[in-house]
Amino acid sequence: MNLKHIKLYSLFEIFEFTKFSFGRTLISNTNEVLLNTFRLVEFLSFKGIKIEKKGNSIFFNYLINDKSFSINLKKNSSDIEVFKQILIEEEYEIIIDFFQNNNSSPVTIIDAGANIGLTSMYFMAYFPELCIIALEPSQKNFQRLSHNIKENNLSNVTCVPKGIWGYNSNLSAVKDSEDWAFRLTERSDSRSELCEVLSVSEIIKKFDLKLIDFFKIDIEGAEASVFSEKANLSWLNIVKVIAIEIHADFASKDCIENVLLEFGFLIHYSGELTIGFNSKFVDNDL
Incomplete structure (x- = not known):
């Protein structure tokens, strides 16, 4: 462990890191989410990025396409994995390349399952005139999403405290082990958070959309509906x-891909993402 950053961790976290450092035999007993926090802090330190700790969160500025964004992540949470996928591994880079290679700037994006707003930040860094509709049904995540969008002065991002579903409804949110991983269910449970969901057609009507340049869907199984x-x-x-x-666990990849193929989409993959490019709008070979 880099001793410069020891103040970022609690005594329990320091103990876990010490255990990890003694060898591979103890790695399996060390919390993987905690290790991901450690790895991210080391990565940011290597890049010379200053990190601050407030409560259970870390704060830092991060360059995306040479533009600085204020980032805050909860330690030892799924925030770390989301940050890695979107901003380090750049799973959405293939989509940035698509628009740039076709000499096209997207106008409208729907970010369904916006979480804390990292995908919206990523696209705004490349297309600052873009309008984004960011949907997030979790109340806690929505509060953080709204804060992050405001903190970075992203006035073209509209935050909507709703999810998407096959039809308009109110559903129960069932919490999984990760912060990002709660799923929506039609089963009524008085102990669960109630979430309002809209059909995609309703969202299009509500915002009077004639074209959606990019539609991101990361909705924890609700894609089945x-x-x-x-x-x-x-x-x-x-x-x-x-x-x-x-x-x-909730949706058939084959079924969803077959739907995309029926509507003329060309399918590619990036990390955990299934990406479809509508052949009607493709000018160059992918």
């Missing part, structure tokens, strides 16, 4: 690019 046989999928005709994280 969005792409169900009963759902109205005509909205796919006005989507240029779609990226879906398909959760195999």
